Amino acid sequence: MTIRSIPAAKAAVAAGTFLLASVLLTGCGGEKHTFSGVEVSQLDKSIESLDSAWAQHRANGIAATVVDDSRCFVQKGAEGVLGDTALCGPVHYLGQDQTTWDAVKLSGSPEGADKIILGSGTSFGTGQPGANTSLYRADGKKASDKTDLPEPDTKAATAEQAIWDSSSTSGSGSGTQVVTPDGAIKVSSVKISDRTGGASDRLKAGDGNRFGKATVDFTSIKASTGTTFYGNSEPAQPKTTLAFTSGGKNYPIGVLRSGTVTMAVPGDGKDLALAITYEGLTQTVSLADGNLTTTATAYYDGVTGTAKGAKPADLEIGDHTKDGVYTQFSSDALTATRTPYDEKNGWAAEGKAWLVVSGTARAGSTKFLGKSVNFPSENSRANSYYDTALNVNAASVSNVSGEKFTVEAKSMDNDKILSSNGRATFNLVFEVPAAATDFTVDYKVHSAGTLQRNMDKGAPATTSLDYPITAIQLTFAKK
Numbered sequence: 001m002t003i004r005s006i007p008a009a010k011a012a013v014a015a016g017t018f019l020l021a022s023v024l025l026t027g028c029g030g031e032k033h034t035f036s037g038v039e040v041s042q043l044d045k046s047i048e049s050l051d052s053a054w055a056q057h058r059a060n061g062i063a064a065t066v067v068d069d070s071r072c073f074v075q076k077g078a079e080g081v082l083g084d085t086a087l088c089g090p091v092h093y094l095g096q097d098q099t100t101w102d103a104v105k106l107s108g109s110p111e112g113a114d115k116i117i118l119g120s121g122t123s124f125g126t127g128q129p130g131a132n133t134s135l136y137r138a139d140g141k142k143a144s145d146k147t148d149l150p151e152p153d154t155k156a157a158t159a160e161q162a163i164w165d166s167s168s169t170s171g172s173g174s175g176t177q178v179v180t181p182d183g184a185i186k187v188s189s190v191k192i193s194d195r196t197g198g199a200s201d202r203l204k205a206g207d208g209n210r211f212g213k214a215t216v217d218f219t220s221i222k223a224s225t226g227t228t229f230y231g232n233s234e235p236a237q238p239k240t241t242l243a244f245t246s247g248g249k250n251y252p253i254g255v256l257r258s259g260t261v262t263m264a265v266p267g268d269g270k271d272l273a274l275a276i277t278y279e280g281l282t283q284t285v286s287l288a289d290g291n292l293t294t295t296a297t298a299y300y301d302g303v304t305g306t307a308k309g310a311k312p313a314d315l316e317i318g319d320h321t322k323d324g325v326y327t328q329f330s331s332d333a334l335t336a337t338r339t340p341y342d343e344k345n346g347w348a349a350e351g352k353a354w355l356v357v358s359g360t361a362r363a364g365s366t367k368f369l370g371k372s373v374n375f376p377s378e379n380s381r382a383n384s385y386y387d388t389a390l391n392v393n394a395a396s397v398s399n400v401s402g403e404k405f406t407v408e409a410k411s412m413d414n415d416k417i418l419s420s421n422g423r424a425t426f427n428l429v430f431e432v433p434a435a436a437t438d439f440t441v442d443y444k445v446h447s448a449g450t451l452q453r454n455m456d457k458g459a460p461a462t463t464s465l466d467y468p469i470t471a472i473q474l475t476f477a478k479k
Contacts (some may be wrong), residue, residue, distance in 0.1 A: 073137055085351075187276075190211075212274070244275065314329060355429055360425045387450050439475075
């Protein structure tokens with residue numbers, strides 16, 4: 001068979017808009033055919049008229065490839081019953097990924113008392129042969145067995161150059177969820193192909209290349225909720241970058257943004273993937289099946305990202321009526337996040353996660369009661385007061401269930417306030433097994449006191465006190 005490509009005519013005439021005029025279709029003798037229960041006459045003339053209409057439709061529309069035996073057929077069921085849709089093809093239009101058939105609805109008009117003629121007043125669309133029917137022509141010509149016609153030729157894309165369509169996003173549909181400290185990313189409509197674009201902007205990948213394509217929807221957690229993401233402050237602009245990867249090589253796309261991105265990439269495309277990178281850690285989504293490959297497992301294990309512990313017990317040191325140092329310690333309930341990424345420590349090692357424990361500790365007025373030097377009499381006593389600075393100087397965490405472990409804090413960040421009522425706000429960061437979800441935390445709050453001005457000279461110049469807190473349980477529940 002000879003394959004021929006039909007060039008597009010003027011763009012003002014859109015594909016599929018040609019209206020079939022009502023065609024008087026008169027039949028000849030032979031096998032009886034019925035439409036809507038009424039006999040049809042001269043079906044051969046009917047189909048010839050459809051052939052002419054279809055040829056005009058293609059000439060006025062988009063470039064298409066057909067073969068010599070591409071033509072129009074009615075769909076015939078049992079006992080010569082004709083379906084209400086005629087099919088013309090096969091045909092492969094520029095801008096479509098597959099060979100298809102054009103379809104047009106049929107209608108019947110009375111001819112005499114007991115027969116009808118067929119006509120149509122609708123435009124051509126696309127369709128496929130129906131079940132339990134055969135493609136039929138009165139002249140006996142058969143449908144082509146070609147099911148994969150080549151698409152008309154078009155220009156090649158520039159290799160390794162990202163093509164963005166920012167207006168195209170996936171909305172609320174399905175996709176692969178990817179998380180970075182910048183926010184949540186949905187990757188959908190992944191595809192590996194030889195062509196991209198519609199009829200008006202169609203491109204081919206070119207020799208030795210294939211197209212990678214993905215739709216990216218980025219949700220900035222901070223922008224949408226006004227909160228931080230997994231306890232980490234979000235940057236003003238995303239740090240996450242995108243690239244296509246194939247054959248062990250990366251083909252950069254640029255900074256994370258929403259839209260549909262396409263690129264012609266060297267190679268056969270079998271391992272094409274979208275690479276999503278944040279500060280050295282890359283997560284990939286396969287363009288073949290949408291599967292995610294990542295070591296940041298704490299984002300995806302179905303465990304909540306936050307937990308809350310009990311309020312630690314208050315502690316009183318000394319007796320405010322007796323000689324010596326006296327103070328009272330208290331603490332707010334602890335909060336914790338479990339995440340693969342921490343701003344100060346970066347990404348946790350593979351198989352690990354960061355446990356970030358946050359809290360606030362306070363010291364009441366710290367004083368020293370003792371014999372006065374400033375007013376030396378036999379029974380004189382003086383209360384001398386201190387400015388105090390609190391900080392956590394030791395911390396460890398152990399697991400409650402699973403294989404036993406105890407680890408020391410990787411970092412202890414303290415926001416210290418020096419005042420007569422000391423306070424410390426702290427973040428304790430532990431690197432723990434990623435599978436662990438319940439913990440006990442031990443830590444020590446240290447208070448360093450400095451004697452205030454104009455206090456009794458008999459008081460010590462400094463104080464050093466500890467507030468030990470033990471066995472505070474933190475449990476991260478399943479979502």
